[in-house]
Amino acid sequence: NAGVTQTPKFQVLKTGQSMTLQCAQDMNHNSMYWYRQDPGMGLRLIYYSASEGTTDKGEVPNGYNVSRLNKREFSLRLESAAPSQTSVYFCASSTTANSFYEQYFGPGTRLTVT
Amino acid sequence: KNEVEQSPQNLTAQEGEFITINCSYSVGISALHWLQQHPGGGIVSLFMLSSGKKKHGRLIATINIQEKHSSLHITASHPRDSAVYICAVRGRDGNKLVFGAGTILRVKS
Numbered sequence: 021n022a023g024v025t026q027t028p029k030f031q032v033l034k035t036g037q038s039m040t041l042q043c044a045q046d047m048n049h050n051s052m053y054w055y056r057q058d059p060g061m062g063l064r065l066i067y068y069s070a071s072e073g074t075t076d077k078g079e080v081p082n083g084y085n086v087s088r089l090n091k092r093e094f095s096l097r098l099e100s101a102a103p104s105q106t107s108v109y110f111c112a113s114s115t116t117a118n119s120f121y122e123q124y125f126g127p128g129t130r131l132t133v134t
Numbered sequence: 135k136n137e138v139e140q141s142p143q144n145l146t147a148q149e150g151e152f153i154t155i156n157c158s159y160s161v162g163i164s165a166l167h168w169l170q171q172h173p174g175g176g177i178v179s180l181f182m183l184s185s186g187k188k189k190h191g192r193l194i195a196t197i198n199i200q201e202k203h204s205s206l207h208i209t210a211s212h213p214r215d216s217a218v219y220i221c222a223v224r225g226r227d228g229n230k231l232v233f234g235a236g237t238i239l240r241v242k243s
Contacts, residue, residue, distance in 0.1 A: 062233030062235045063233040112177075121231075122182055
């Protein structure tokens with residue numbers, strides 16, 4: 021099992037450019053999440069998908085859109101990148117098979133917007 | 135005030151020392167998670183607990199629900215324990231986590 025995979029690992033964008041971050045999991049998890057991590061701050065939830073076909077806003081959704089393409093894949097799109105979106109982005113998935121909802125994280129995407 | 139506060143923010147220890155990292159939270163929770171983020175960036179789950187104490191190898195996690203406080207202990211610390219340790223809580227109403235800012239631990243040999 022590959023677990024949670026993310027592409028790309030690194031990306032540099034100019035202000036105003038768009039891009040899509042891809043995430044896939046092979047653990048048959050229902051729930052998937054996108055977080056951003058900034059220095060000195062905890063991981064902050066951008067969007068999540070509790071199950072295939074549903075998506076909901078998290079704490080910091082502005083400037084982002086998501087698509088839960090199928091049970092395996094959950095993509096994050098930046099339509100018009102801004103320097104404030106420079107961050108490390110993590111995708112995660114969790115099982116609802118137990119009450120703890122343990123989350124499994126991808127390796128992260130380091131995005132710089134100039 | 136953040137919902138999840140960790141202390142200390144930075145911690146340097148000598149190899150072999152006993153280490154304690156603290157986490158306080160201000161909301162009702164159904165579970166608390168401790169995670170480890172390696173210098174390369176990967177994040178792994180260490181513990182999930184809703185009461186009492188859990189132990190895995192040299193790591194021990196405790197939680198006091200009444201005091202809204204959890205601690206992560208590392209016994210006989212080793213340089214390979216150097217990482218960021220993150221506390222996260224899950225509210226009673228869903229499967230979303232709220233994260234603390236993390237504690238940067240450096241263990242010197």
